[in-house]
Amino acid sequence: MTYLAAAIAVGVGALGAAIGNGMIVKSTVESIARQPEAANKLQTTMFIGVGIVEVVPLAATVIAFLIMFS
Amino acid sequence: MDDLGSIVKAVFRITFLLLFALLFGWAVLPEYRPILAGFVLGLAIGLIYVRFLSFKVRQFIQLVVSEEQRKFSFGFITRICLVFIAVMVAVKFEQVSLITVIIGIFVPQLLTIPVSIFIGIRNKA
Numbered sequence: 001m002t003y004l005a006a007a008i009a010v011g012v013g014a015l016g017a018a019i020g021n022g023m024i025v026k027s028t029v030e031s032i033a034r035q036p037e038a039a040n041k042l043q044t045t046m047f048i049g050v051g052i053v054e055v056v057p058l059a060a061t062v063i064a065f066l067i068m069f070s
Numbered sequence: 071m072d073d074l075g076s077i078v079k080a081v082f083r084i085t086f087l088l089l090f091a092l093l094f095g096w097a098v099l100p101e102y103r104p105i106l107a108g109f110v111l112g113l114a115i116g117l118i119y120v121r122f123l124s125f126k127v128r129q130f131i132q133l134v135v136s137e138e139q140r141k142f143s144f145g146f147i148t149r150i151c152l153v154f155i156a157v158m159v160a161v162k163f164e165q166v167s168l169i170t171v172i173i174g175i176f177v178p179q180l181l182t183i184p185v186s187i188f189i190g191i192r193n194k195a
Contacts, residue, residue, distance in 0.1 A: 008154070015150060025130075027121055027139070028131075029134055030136065032131070032134050033134075036135060039131050040073060042072065042131070043074050043127055043128060043130075043131040044085055044129070044186065046130075047074055047077070047123065047124055047127045047182070050123065050144065050180050051120070051123055051179045051182055052082060052179070054123075054146065054149075055179055055180070056195060058149075058150060058153060058176075059173075059176070060156055061153075061173075062153065062154075062172055065157060066161075066168075069161065
């Protein structure tokens with residue numbers, strides 16, 4: 001049961017982050033294709049977005065790791 | 071200067087200030103040493119995390135602008151391995167608090183939000 005809980009935590013966290021990251025990258029690429037001169041502003045937005053989205057699977061993985069080994 | 075560079079620099083400055091305060095606290099308050107050591111370790115790993123992510127985002131934008139077609143990765147495995155090293159150290163050594171390591175890792179990343187808002191307001195004014 002412990003391993004199942006860890007697997008669900010990592011899997012669902014990764015799924016959400018994958019969808020979120022994909023949407024961020026898609027929007028950024030589309031925006032740069034439409035307006036290449038706005039690339040600097042878009043890279044800032046993308047950096048913040050990707051960073052915040054990736055906090056979730058990171059936390060999930062650490063929690064799963066702790067569930068498994070503690 | 072581009073905004074991303076100034077945001078990362080500001081985050082670095084604030085985190086280094088925090089690190090200085092925590093190291094000072096580590097030297098002065100021996101009874102809180104595990105908590106402060108955990109924070110220091112977490113912040114250091116968080117800084118590397120933020121720098122690596124900003125490098126990767128910059129690389130990605132350059133790739134998109136140049137219209138070059140090749141594989142690209144954001145280096146999530148590298149970053150998660152960095153976090154695991156910190157967590158392993160905290161689990162292995164009782165001199166380092168695990169909870170504060172985990173909190174410290176996320177601090178520089180979450181710090182980018184207020185810093186970017188502040189820089190955005192400053193640039194508009």
